[in-house]
Each structure stands twice: as C-alpha cells, then as structure tokens.
Amino acid sequence: MKLYIKSAAAAVVLMGGMGVAVAENVVVVQPEQETVVREYVKKQPLASVNLLGVELKLGSPVPDTVELREVPNVKYRVAVINDQTVLVDPDTHQIVEVLH
Template sequence: MKKIVSSAVTALLLLGASSIALAQTVIVTPEQETVVREYVKKKPLASIKLPGVELNVGSTVPETVELQTIDAPDITYRYVVVDNRTVLVDPGTRKIVRVID
C-alpha cells in the first residue's frame, strides 16, 4: 500500500511539473506571425542594439526599451526591432516569446 501511495504522489508531481512547463510555452500561430510581419512592414521601426541581451525565447527585454503595440485582433504581444529582427515580447513579463527574422 505504501508503494502505491508513493507512486501516486510521484505521478502527481510529474504531472504538475509538466503542466507548469506547458503553461510557460507560448505558441504564436503561423497566422499571427503573418499578421505581425505585415504590420511591421507597414509601420517599420528603427533597429536597436541590446548589448548583453541574447535574442532567445525567454530572455528579458530591459525596462528601458520601448515596446510597440501591434494594432491587430488576437495579438496581445508587443514588439521591438533588435539587430534587424522583429522580437515579440510579452508586455507583462517583458520576456521574448518569438524572434522573427
């Protein structure tokens, strides 16, 4: 009985950890990416440099960087152009959710 309870607790912990990982995964659909690309073409920004910041999903954009709103339905992210790459950022956490070349 003790072994069954231990196995059940282990399974619940693993399930909880995997759901947390899934909750942190941000999915930008191909349709949303197309909307972003078209929007950025229409309203281009000057590219900036961010020394010391790696352009990876999950990296944090400094508070000093002004994030631009994307005026499109179903897009809650903001963007900035860094090293001529469009970077989608979660405005609440300032974490990069997608880098578009």
C-alpha cells in the same frame, strides 16, 4: 509489489503536475499572429535597436528603454533588436517569440 506500484503511480502524478506547471508558463504565439506581425513590420518598418550583451531568446528581459510597438489585434508588442524581430510581453517586458 503493491508499494512499487503506488510509488510509480505517485511519481507519474507528480511529474504530470510538473508538466502542467511548466506548460502554463509557455507562451504560444499563433501562426496567424506571427503573419500579422510580419506584415505590420513590412508596412511599418521599425528601426533596429542595438543592444550589446542581450540574448534574444524566450524569457529574456527587454530593457524599458526599448520602444515596444503595438500591433493591431495582437496581444504582444513588437520590437527589432539587433536586427531581429521579437514579440515582447508588455506586462513583463520578456521576449515571448523571436521571429526568424
């Protein structure tokens, strides 16, 4: 019985550590930042870049050829790809948010 409890406790600790590791890789875009981006795109329309075969989902890479526009007071850059507004991490060129 003691062995079972120790194993269960170890599993919980290991799973908790994995959860933290996954959580560290998740980017959280605050609603205020989304609002700022939406307003920016309304005032400064961006031409949509059509990219065949590019999935617009979290973590998808954006080619270096796509112009990333800086938005004041927002860490991430904005682009419009296939008529979808996306936020992109300027360091990794990966999509961190797809705005609907």
